Amino acid sequence: MSQSEACHIEVMVQSADFSQAELYERLRADSPAIGAICSFVGLMRDFNQASEVRSMFLEHYPGMTEKVLQDIARQASERWQLRRIVILHRVGELLPSDQIVFVGVSGTHRGEAFAACEFIMDFLKTKAPFWKREQTDNGQRWVDARDSDQQAADRWR
Amino acid sequence: MSQSEACHIEVMVQSADFSQAELYERLRADSPAIGAICSFVGLMRDFNQASEVRSMFLEHYPGMTEKVLQDIARQASERWQLRRIVILHRVGELLPSDQIVFVGVSGTHRGEAFAACEFIMDFLKTKAPFWKREQTDNGQRWVDARDSDQQAADRWR
Amino acid sequence: MNLTILYFARLRDELGLGEEQLEFTPAIRTLGALRDQLCERGPQWRNSLRADGIFAAVNQGIADWDTPLQGGEEVAFFPPVTGG
């Protein structure tokens, strides 16, 4: 398969929960040329910066969010040989243990699938306009960006 | 969570197909401390070394296989902070598009989940006693080991 | 040819404002000039819009401070992103 033209990209932003199984089946669909599927799910933890988190609100910039995620996926498809990319990010109110984000890629080779999936997550973390607000026993707070996320993205230059 | 003692390891070798969804749910089970789940599935391609593959037979060394996979998982659990590791590898007769192997890890941090999952796959590829025999229109042949797999494993030293 | 200006997350809370329309004038030649003009509204605006790591987007694409404006754009200001 050639690089970007054969890669099918799907980007979804929604408040509803998602079925990891269903997204996995999309990655696997219709191609006996696929040898590798790597997928990542980010989940809400109940603990951050030394206090318990009761719930979280995920705000985003509708319109720009989808553009940025599409652009990150396109970059991945130009950098590695991939067959499909699926990105789904939730917004709105979330509770501990909830699924927040799914990124999955399918392709011919294992190493490319791992690299592309991690690349997309690292750029999603530092480029896509989402903001987390946590609800703790002491009130609400906006989550601070992490230097470690920027460093993770910088590795890909 | 402390390093190796809190990590739950499951290793399965079976001829039956598996449900990726069910294995994912095991990785996600019972812990609001999990923030990241990375999983990989290897699938059978219909093409290898310039000829079409009709089917494949996966032979293994019963007993040793499970020990090696357990050992690889244990090494990963000592190297990174992980909550659960699930490894499932199929044996016997397989057809194109069939799922061959599942490796999934859950843990607190994204980077650790990606690294551990890829580490396990790289060592599984070069250490676990499985052998593939392909059936093509020109007869049977044992699949050759790839230098690229050895190089992938060598990166982790 | 107004500008639509959006403020997100912590910035919106600090400024008490999520969206506004601003009349475009020739003095607003660049994104940086727009920010300078907004900062003249008072110390809270200066603190918020000049804080470390503040991003701006023009028509939903990340933009440098010297990006030219000509009126009609959607401009957004926001703090570092924290999704994923």
Add this chain to the structure above:
Amino acid sequence: MNLTILYFARLRDELGLGEEQLEFTPAIRTLGALRDQLCERGPQWRNSLRADGIFAAVNQGIADWDTPLQGGEEVAFFPPVTGG
């Protein structure tokens, strides 16, 4: 105290043998000595057991050629692995 010897995959096909019992003798001091003795069976054995990348395991663990044997072990010879 026999040795159980297993041959896998391509090796089994080449040698026409998947498993055998071999009487342990003091000459078989190491895994390498066992291989040398098996190679005396003929050119096919030498070709197969001295091919590039042949592995051996003792009691289901990968072992170096100088691993000592004392009888009672399960020894396996196999080509490079190709799972995953």
